[in-house]
Amino acid sequence: MTEKQLHIAFLGIGLMGGPMTRNLLDAGFSMTLWNRTASKCEPFKDQATIADSPEQAVRDADVVITMLENSEVVEQVLVEQGGITALKSGALLIDMSSIQPSVARRHAGLAAEQGAGYVDAPVSGGTVGATEARLSIMAGGLEQDVDRARPVFEVLGKCTRIGPVGSGQLAKLANQAIVGITIGAVSEALLLAAQGGADPAAVREALMGGFAGSRILELHGQRMIDRAFAPGAPARIQLKDMRMILDEARAEGLTLPLSQQVHNEYLSLIANGHSDVDHSGLLLELEHLNGTLLGSTVSGSKSARSGNRE
Template structure:
């Protein structure tokens, strides 16, 4: 039944492109839009119809989207696009925002769309470009259970969805994820640089830690990137920095003081000034700036 759903996909960027490609490969019909059209056109060979405007991705002669998926840069961008879409959104539609926004923004989007009879689900993702390409994203969804059940088969084409609560809960879960990711990346960088500075082989140290209590996906993937000094983006510094700001906002609204979060946020804000589009494992470079003369390995830096 769900394969008959018409999908408008807005935002064909680093993550949006492989996510949309998986839906096309699964047999869904997509009309896609991106601010820079050439990125959207790369999906034409897979069967996507390229729309010139966000509104045209949702409604044109002979076409009406049932589901709208947004994968955009930040909450303010989603808010702007949403205002443009209001005239073509109709009761019964479902809007899935897979961007990373603030919890409060997702709740505002939900309230706005409810007045038009449109269901809203915030469903941010984790897993990077590799996870998007492999259909193995962690998808954290917030919204009405009946709408979630309707789109679950669609989400399963992109990853492993979990309904974690009402509107905004998906974004809160994503922020919890990004807090763990951002903090752990910095801890792994410090551990590997400590091994280097103390005279151990950091490659061997990482291997020795695998399988013990320090094992993690971050040690596996980002630890390897640091050792190879490969900072071509999977998840970008600018995105991690934005997420850290949103985490601080959520903590403030919840009345929490999170000292480590504040420290990690400050480190990413510094890194944002020099390497905004690098992979967030480039936290190693910021750490090395604080330790002049000490460098992990002897390879050259691979940067975007």
């Protein structure tokens, strides 16, 4: 069987799964798709088989990919709805969701009972990276299983094997700690500069050429200036990731004060009705806390403090 003759079952056709599926189909892979909201599979119905259940989707697949929202949903789909028990012997299960490392390890054990391999392979790069096939893929699993997955990963982005099962999820938690904390830092920095009278767009441009330059400042700093908070990665997902970071830290006997503070800020952001804004929308919580808006004039700031917030 050649690489492109592999039959892939893809479970989770959402913001990330949709463009990933498109890239795999365009690369010539045969695919079966399943999603909890079946209508999200419709754009691919002429090129892929649409399954009615996870069990049906994975039954004849050589490779099964899950791209689901959280540990609870992955558990429901793979365990409660029979996804793992329907795996054929010799299949490879690749979970590209962001879940707890302990859940990844347990699912690897269940897959092994079916004679199947397992790789946890969460990604970074957001919807842009998914669309442009530039995802950073952090893989945990046996070397031979990660090698088996590489023909698939090469269509989606760049894969780095981190270590044994669960290691990919640990790398993703590290990624999300940096992302969340840096979004908080960029929010505070731009608001501080703007409140003192500086042009936040000019501040961002100047900082991009120095030691503070980062992908977060480049992309999310611009989102903040443009107030463009349509979700690439929703704030509720960032909160879920921050919670997992703290859970893993407690399990390892660590205290992570920066992660704890950013978690609390995302918790407040969502409590104030912004669960589906982009995670760069953390700026909205900082504005709410200070009663001002990024880039507002002195008179505009006074108005904002009086309650006229966006």
